Amino acid sequence: MKKNLILGIETSCDETAAAVVAAGKTVLSSIIASQIPIHEKYGGVVPEIASRHHLEMVNEVIAEALLQANCSFADLSAIAVTHGPGLVGALLVGVNTAKTLAYALKKPILAVNHIFSHIAANFLVHEVRFPAVCLVVSGGHTSLFYLTSRSEAALLGATRDDAAGEAFDKVARVLGLGYPGGPAIEKAAEAGDAGAFTFPRAFAGQDDNYEFSFSGLKSAVINTLHNLKQKGQTYRTADVAASFQQAVVDILVEKTCLAAEAKQVKTVLLAGGVAANGALRQQLEQALAAAGRTLLYPPLELCTDNAAMVAAAGWDLYLQQKFAGLDLNAVPVLDNLWQVK
Ligand code: KG4
Ligand code: ZN
Numbered sequence: 029m030k031k032n033l034i035l036g037i038e039t040s041c042d043e044t045a046a047a048v049v050a051a052g053k054t055v056l057s058s059i060i061a062s063q064i065p066i067h068e069k070y071g072g073v074v075p076e077i078a079s080r081h082h083l084e085m086v087n088e089v090i091a092e093a094l095l096q097a098n099c100s101f102a103d104l105s106a107i108a109v110t111h112g113p114g115l116v117g118a119l120l121v122g123v124n125t126a127k128t129l130a131y132a133l134k135k136p137i138l139a140v141n142h143i144f145s146h147i148a149a150n151f152l153v154h155e156v157r158f159p160a161v162c163l164v165v166s167g168g169h170t171s172l173f174y175l176t177s178r179s180e181a182a183l184l185g186a187t188r189d190d191a192a193g194e195a196f197d198k199v200a201r202v203l204g205l206g207y208p209g210g211p212a213i214e215k216a217a218e219a220g221d222a223g224a225f226t227f228p229r230a231f232a233g234q235d236d237n238y239e240f241s242f243s244g245l246k247s248a249v250i251n252t253l254h255n256l257k258q259k260g261q262t263y264r265t266a267d268v269a270a271s272f273q274q275a276v277v278d279i280l281v282e283k284t285c286l287a288a289e290a291k292q293v294k295t296v297l298l299a300g301g302v303a304a305n306g307a308l309r310q311q312l313e314q315a316l317a318a319a320g321r322t323l324l325y326p327p328l329e330l331c332t333d334n335a336a337m338v339a340a341a342g343w344d345l346y347l348q349q350k351f352a353g354l355d356l357n358a359v360p361v362l363d364n365l366w367q368v369k
Contacts, residue, residue, distance in 0.1 A: 030103040034346060035093065035129075036339030037086070037107065039122035040114025040142045041167065042066075042073045044085040045335035048097035048104075052178075052343025055152060057096035058329070058336040061085045064208065071201050079117035086125050093335070101133050108138035108342025110145060111352070112359030113168065119358035127354055138342035139352035141362055143169055144181070146299040148341035149326040149334070151178055154297075156324065161293050163284045165308075166300030167193035167208070170240045170280075172287050175297070179344040183363075184287050185238025192276055193302045195242040199249050199272050203265050213269045214305055220270030225252060227275040231283075236290070238283055245275055277308050281315050288321055298325040301332045 034052070038045040047058040063081050067073045094100060109126035112119055130137045146169075147162050161184070162173045170187040190198070193210055200209025205216060227248050230241035249272050256263050288296050296316055302308065303325050313323040330337060345351075 030099055031105070032343075033097070033099055033104050034138070034339040034342050035090070035104050035107050036140075036335035036337070036342060037090065037109040037122045037126050038142075038145070038333055038335040038338045039082040039086065039118050039125075040110045040112070041118060041333055042078050043333040044082045044089050045333060045338075046086075046090040046093035047335035047339050048093050048099060049152070049336055049339035049343065052340050053152060055336045056099070057093045058334055059089045059093045059096065060329075060334055061089050068207050071207050072197060073115070075115045075117055078115060079121060082118055082121035086121055090125070101129070104133070104135055106136040106138050106342065106346050106351075108140050108338050108345070110142045110338055111139040111356055112142065112362035114142055114358075114360060116358050116360040119360065123356055123358045127356060131354060136346070136351040137353075137356060138345040138350070139356050140338050140341045140345070143171065144179075145337040145341040147173065147175070147181070147297060148178070148344075149299055149330040149337035150297045150324055152330060152336060152340050153326055154324045156297065157295050159291065159293050160295040160297055161284065161287045161291055162297040162299055163280060163312075164300045165192045165280060165298070165302035167191060167197065169300065170242070172238045172283060174287070174291050174293075179348070185240070185283070187240040187242060189241050189243040190246060192240070192242055192280065193300070195246045195276065196302065198246050199269075202250055202253060203268060205265070205269070208301075210302060210305060213273055214307065216266050216269035217273045217307070218266075220264065220266030220268070222270040222274035224264070224267035225271035227252075227271055229275055229279045229282075232279060235286065238287055240279065240283065242276070245272070273305070273307055277305070277311050280308060281312050284312060285315050285319065288316060289319065294321055296321055296323050298323060299331070304328050304331040
């Protein structure tokens with residue numbers, strides 16, 4: 029048997045993914061079957077359709093992950109699976125697949141928190157020095173964490189309403205840019221003037237407040253477009269995209285720098301789908317560097333949902349022998365990480 033191989037399974041949203049990772053660090057394979065083309069025509073993820081496609085794809089994706097890693101089921105040390113947060117029907121496919129494999133193969137199950145797996149994507153590519161602050165920005169989450177080790181995190185603040193990625197997706201839909209909105213807005217913004225419109229930055233200038241809010245920003249964009257249309261005035265989509273993106277980036281940069289300063293950390297991590305955004309990476313990196321801090325982020329393919337990050341997060345549970353039972357269930361809302369200090 030090969031040593032320390034973890035199979036990761038991810039089905040929390042619209043990506044069916046499986047990966048084999050050695051010792052929480054070396055990615056031997058990472059297979060992602062994206063459902064984006066399926067959900068595109070609806071302008072967002074349709075949960076029931078997502079579940080059905082996970083079911084169709086999951087075995088194939090796992091088989092491919094083992095094949096590319098050149099290993100068999102018998103070689104695995106454990107099976108890590110995302111059990112929440114996410115779409116319950118989608119999560120259930122991964123959880124039940126993991127439980128079936130674990131039972132049949134007599135291998136332990138590692139129940140991974142999706143948010144924490146996004147953070148763990150950084151551990152696959154960086155030697156992270158702790159303590160660190162991590163900004164998790166995805167389609168479902170916008171949270172700032174204080175990390176004292178790979179598996180210990182304290183929540184500093186989160187969004188009160190929409191996640192940053194959700195705002196990108198909704199604004200993109202209103203602008204007719206398609207789904208997913210993040211990459212589309214980023215591309216459109218390249219040709220736009222970020223100062224053309226002034227959109228709100230919620231909780232800006234408030235020290236000691238690490239909360240976010242993006243629903244007001246989304247409404248402000250929608251209202252602005254509505255007013256312009258009513259007055260028969262034209263606008264450049266690129267300018268709206270750039271101004272919106274800048275409002276999101278400004279507040280993410282401000283709050284992250286505030287947290288890094290308060291916690292006096294040298295290292296800041298960026299994680300989640302929105303971490304793929306070039307403007308965010310660049311501006312956050314610059315702002316942190318000015319204070320002598322380093323920003324680390326995963327490569328693009330590890331920012332959005334994947335299973336290598338699930339196996340990486342699972343590795344820490346494996347080392348601590350924190351195994352889940354066959355009664356493991358999907359948890360759509362799972363706010364607490366496994367070791368909140
Ligand atoms: O982490 P992820 O794949 O799934 C969730 O856990 O939610 O994140 C998906 C989100 C979507 O809202 C998508 O629009 C956003 O990440 N996203 C981006 C970019 N690429 C993906 N947002 C801004 N800029 C991008 N380049
Ligand atoms: Zn995600």
